[in-house]
Amino acid sequence: MTSPHTALSDAPRLRWSTATAAFQIEGSRTADGRGRSIWDDFVDRPDAVIDASTADPACDSYRRTADDIELVAGLGVDRYRFSIPWVRIQPGGTGPANQAALDHYSRLVDGLLERGVTPFPTLYHWELPSEIEAAGGWLERDTAERFADYTALVADRLGDRVRGWYTLNEPAMTTLQGYGTGELAPGQQLLFGALPTVHHQLLAHGRASAALRAAGATQVGLTNNHTRVLPASSSDADLMAAFLYDTIHNRMFSEPLLAGAYPDIEALGLPPLPVRDGDLQLISASLDFYGVNFYNPTTVAAPPEDSPLPFELQPTPDAPITGFGWPIVPDALRDLLLDLAHRHPEMPPIIIGENGASFPEPGTATRVQDDDRIAYLSAHIGAVQQAIAQGVRVEEYTIWSLMDNFEWADGYTQRFGLVHVDFDSGIRTPKASYDWYRDLIRASRTDDSRTDDGARR
Numbered sequence: 231m232t233s234p235h236t237a238l239s240d241a242p243r244l245r246w247s248t249a250t251a252a253f254q255i256e257g258s259r260t261a262d263g264r265g266r267s268i269w270d271d272f273v274d275r276p277d278a279v280i281d282a283s284t285a286d287p288a289c290d291s292y293r294r295t296a297d298d299i300e301l302v303a304g305l306g307v308d309r310y311r312f313s314i315p316w317v318r319i320q321p322g323g324t325g326p327a328n329q330a331a332l333d334h335y336s337r338l339v340d341g342l343l344e345r346g347v348t349p350f351p352t353l354y355h356w357e358l359p360s361e362i363e364a365a366g367g368w369l370e371r372d373t374a375e376r377f378a379d380y381t382a383l384v385a386d387r388l389g390d391r392v393r394g395w396y397t398l399n400e401p402a403m404t405t406l407q408g409y410g411t412g413e414l415a416p417g418q419q420l421l422f423g424a425l426p427t428v429h430h431q432l433l434a435h436g437r438a439s440a441a442l443r444a445a446g447a448t449q450v451g452l453t454n455n456h457t458r459v460l461p462a463s464s465s466d467a468d469l470m471a472a473f474l475y476d477t478i479h480n481r482m483f484s485e486p487l488l489a490g491a492y493p494d495i496e497a498l499g500l501p502p503l504p505v506r507d508g509d510l511q512l513i514s515a516s517l518d519f520y521g522v523n524f525y526n527p528t529t530v531a532a533p534p535e536d537s538p539l540p541f542e543l544q545p546t547p548d549a550p551i552t553g554f555g556w557p558i559v560p561d562a563l564r565d566l567l568l569d570l571a572h573r574h575p576e577m578p579p580i581i582i583g584e585n586g587a588s589f590p591e592p593g594t595a596t597r598v599q600d601d602d603r604i605a606y607l608s609a610h611i612g613a614v615q616q617a618i619a620q621g622v623r624v625e626e627y628t629i630w631s632l633m634d635n636f637e638w639a640d641g642y643t644q645r646f647g648l649v650h651v652d653f654d655s656g657i658r659t660p661k662a663s664y665d666w667y668r669d670l671i672r673a674s675r676t677d678d679s680r681t682d683d684g685a686r687r
Contacts, residue, residue, distance in 0.1 A: 244614075246671045247628040248302065248648065249311035249584055250291070251355040251399070254635035255298075256315075257287030262330035265321025267357040268367070268408075272415035272639075281641035288636045290656050295338055301632060301649055301658065303345035306671045310347050311396065311583065311628055312338070313355035316380050323359030323376055327383040335384075339391050351388070352396040352453075353381055353438060356404060356415065356638075363416050368404060368427035371504065378437035382445070389445035396583065397438040400455040400523055401431040402483050414639060421538060422500055425482075429503045432486055432513045439516035453521025453583030454483045457528040458562035458569075462544050467532035471541035474498055475530045488574040490514035499540075519625070521583035522570070524610070526552075527562035552606070553588040554644055560609035567617035567624065579625040585610050586630035588637070588644040595652035598661040607663065611670075629667060633658060 253269050273284050291298050302310045316323065318331035339349045354377065362373055381397070407414040409424035418424070439450045457479055461472035478500075481493045490510050496502055526546075533542040549557035567580065587606040591598050611627060618624050634647035642653055648664040651657070 243674065244624070245308040245626040246305075246667075246674070247307050247309040247311055247350065247626055248305060248632045248667075249628050249630050250298075250313070250632050250635065251352070252313045252315045252318075253285055253288075253355070253357050254631075254637070255289040255633065256292040257285065257290045258292035259286045261292055262318065262334060263321055263328050264315070264331065265317035265323070266360040267315065267317045268360060268363050268415040269357055269638075271360055271363075272417055275417065278417065279639055279641045281643050283636065283641035285636040287656070288653070289633055289651050289658075292334070294656070295334070296341065297658065298632070299338070299341045299345060299347075301660070301664075302342065302347055304660075305632075305648070305664065305668050308348060309350040309394070309626070310342055310632075311350045311352060313352040313357075313399070314384055315357045316354065316377075317357055317359045319383055320359065320380050323362035324379070327387070332384070332387045336387060339388055343391060348394065349392050350394050350396065351384075351392060352399050353377075353384060354397065354434075355399040356408070358416070367416060368409065368430050369424075371430055371433070374430050374434035374437050377434040378441050381438040382441040385442050385445035385447065389442070389447065393447055394449035395442050395447055396451060396453055396521060397435040397442075398431055398452040399583075400453065401428065401435075402455050402479055404431060406479065425495075425501060426504050428482055429486075429492075429505060429509070432483070433509055435487075436509075436512035436516040440512070449518045451517050451519040451521050451578070451581065452487075453523050453581070454480075455523045455525070455584075456480050456484075456566055456570075457524070457526065458559075458566040460527050460529045460546065460562075462529055462531035465532070468530070471532045472530040475528070475541045475543075479528070484520070484570065484574075486510060486513050487517055488514075488520065488570075488577045517578050519579050519581050520570075520577060521581045522567070523584035523630075524563045524566065524582065525585065525587070526556035527559050529557075553590050554640075556587070558587070558606060558609075560606075560613040562613075563610055564613040564616045567614070567622045568620060571617075571622040577623075579623045581626040581628070582614060582624065583628050584630035585628065586646045588646045591634075591645045591650065593642075593652065593654075595655060595657040595659055596650065597659055598650050600661045600663045603661070603663045604666045607667070 342349045405424050405427045409418045409427050412419040435452050442450050459472050459476040461468045477493050529544045529546045531542045531544050546557035549559050589602045631646045633649040634645040634651040637644040650659040
């Protein structure tokens, strides 16, 4: 196991963070007039969630905000990434703001600031209002305008204290798994018919960025789930399949933001995107940072002849795996960051918006000695530092997740937390990884270090 002091040797100062998402931790699905989202609809479908569970009460965090603030403050992180659900602010996706919900998130922001932690909200972590989805969801351009309206309501209330924002979380997963394969909400199976959702999400980010900056924001970005794509072999067929998958999963989302243009997907046989004049100028001028969520590489091969897709995902050879079955290859994060920086030398600073791993753990309240998680996190922090040493501008590292939670379609079968949660009793118990991360953060600081908002720690 790598010690904090060894892991941080000769490394530039990073900001440290941890993250959660509202639907996964809050519970209280009808409290304060909350509306219905696509994830409420999804979990109500028979067999949609692997253990037939729902996200209520989950960690009961909507009622236990003070407890969670204490856990965040105990880590000593610089910032806390949390999400604000659209359906709490505008229950139907349009109309005036729900003041009771805004009051709640205002108290959360104040509580974090009082404990010396900078709030870093995400405005969209997959919880599209059901009424917006019924009108076409991310397949429709109008959803971008509605998202900008919602953003302006939140910024008007919180913008006097919140300067840094994520707009969207993992638009690639919304497109690929939400609208493409149906594995996640809203559960549509459109395959390449899902591609308009790429552009409409990025357009929503651009519109929201403008609203946030008008309210005084100084740091606006989004975070996408990136993967290092590895061809299964050096054959031309596998190399082409890997290139196509890399384009769809990674470059289709990063290049409009970082280079002002989409890859030439029509040359790959894919349908054109619904781009209008001025869209790409708005999108490419929208970032103060670029967020990278990373969990694992993806090995890609040419598909069998009867496949509806032009690629096939395969296990990564010789790689250990997490509880999710995801390959553990820390060098893949380093190589991904180096590739991004090489292709986009003028790109803004990178923030690692999520990085973490699930492993099998007990369900009942207990102290977990999660050495496998510590090894995973230590190795990936080391990979980030290797990228920095080679010139990549990474400013922040975020662990997913602060606590065990409702893991979307996998329900409560996967545990990513630094804090163990007994979902029957709600008892929170910090794991060994919580103490490890706290000690690593302490070791990274000098007596005169400051957070990004200037507060002494």
